[in-house]
Amino acid sequence: MARILVVDDDPSLREVLEIACKKKKWLVYLAADSKEAWEHLNEYPIDIVLLDLKLGQESGLEVLKEIKKVYPELPVLMITAFAETQSAVEAIKLGAVDYLPKPFDLTELFFSIERILEEKRLRRENILLKNKVKGYFGRIIGQCAKMQEVFKLIERVSPTNINILITGESGTGKEIVARAIHEASPRQKAPFVPINCGGLPDTLIESELFGYKKGAFTGADRARKGLLEEAQGGTVFLDEVGELAPGVQVKLLRCLQEKTFRPLGSSEERKLDVRFIAATNQNILEMVAQGDFREDLFYRLSGVIINLPPLREREEDVVLLAEYFLQRAVKEQKKNIQGFTPEALEKIKSYNYPGNVRELENIVERAVALESTEFIQASSLIVYEYENQRKMEVEEVLAGKISLDDYLLQKEKEILLVALQRTASKSEAASLLGLNLRQLRYRLEKTGIEK
Ligand SMILES: Nc1ncnc2c1ncn2[C@@H]1O[C@H](COP(=O)(O)OP(=O)(O)OP(=O)(O)O)[C@@H](O)[C@H]1O
Ligand SMILES: [Mg+2]
Structure with missing residues (x-):
């Protein structure tokens, strides 16, 4: 049975609405002000609120705001006097489902209420349906x-x-x-x-x-x-x-x-x-x-x-999976984390995941454990990029896509460059690498760093 809360400072209107709703076999709760309204709201699972825009000293808009803060999904139908269309529009902006100008006719009111109840029922059915499908597919995310x-x-x-x-x-x-x-x-x-x-x-x-x-x-x-x-x-x-x-x-x-x-x-x-x-x-x-x-x-x-496609071929799913793993990890690790920062999301999207979904799962779980703020920062997303990059390269060499000599030369060059960066002179770099100066010069030329 639907539960309707009527909030109006006019006793005669409350009475009219009470009688009308009872005829419809709805449960009616009456409140003359916001205090009484909250007593009912806190006590019963109200389905719809009929709220007067002018509640004596109080502003119906303020009450609407408060209700929406606590119960964002609760439909609130405004009752307004004719002259108040401006405020009525304001009410819709604040989340009211609709407004009925006074004096209203009861059939119109019933029609509005029934429509709201029907929408609510459909929404609930939809959620149930989705959960049923989730029974077996719930753990498999994939929109692509x-x-x-x-x-x-x-x-x-x-x-x-x-x-x-x-x-x-x-x-x-x-x-x-x-x-x-x-x-x-x-x-x-x-x-x-x-x-x-x-x-x-x-x-x-x-x-x-x-x-x-x-x-x-x-x-x-x-x-x-x-x-x-x-x-x-x-x-x-x-x-x-x-x-x-x-x-x-x-x-x-x-x-x-x-x-x-x-x-x-x-x-x-x-x-x-x-x-x-x-x-x-x-x-x-x-x-x-x-x-x-x-x-x-x-x-x-x-x-x-x-x-099953590799994750790098499932672009649309990466963020979806990341959000899913985030929610799960936040629950498991009981952390207060709201989401990813835009930079973190960028990082998530741009990586190519040689370890596929399992790697993304690990990255997100690790980030949740490390994160100390309310949002996952890009710096908390630790990608063992180097490790994976190296594995991929090795595979490419083995598959003959890169020649072994080219690969080794490339690695040698990388190491030499880092050694030069970290030291003040060639002789320091040479000793860092366990070479003498002549050997270092030879390698610098071989790798094309020096001509
Ligand atoms: N589409 C998906 N939605 C949600 N989680 C997923 C999805 N795909 C994989 N996972 C998660 O990623 C991890 C790896 O998945 P799974 O063990 O099924 O991979 P696998 O293909 O069997 O890997 P391997 O070949 O290494 O054994 C698991 O924790 C799994 O729950
Ligand atoms: Mg497996």
């Missing part, structure tokens, strides 16, 4: 076209039983996408079991996956359930699947084909009911072509391939 495609794909494949291969650079969100698919699938109530295929030696991977019988090998002094068994009815997440050794690949392939598995040392085949989601940051097609990954296993695993 590429991520929207990914979301569509997730929605399409989730209800099915098809195996999925997720590809993408490190830190692009492969694991949260895998979890979202599981959560949106009919298997959501059964376990989601991640297995890091790169983290263990081959023999251990097998016993982890398939489990073993007591006495299956020396040291197996009791039976152990494998992860496949743990995941029955649910989803197995094969992380870094490209790292699987050839022997394990064969066994896994059999599992996928026969839909059975056998614990080590056991002769008994068990039925397997799991969905596989695999992930890799390697170029798996290339690996298949090179014979490093079994083609048949690849086809079994990749019923659908979801490729």
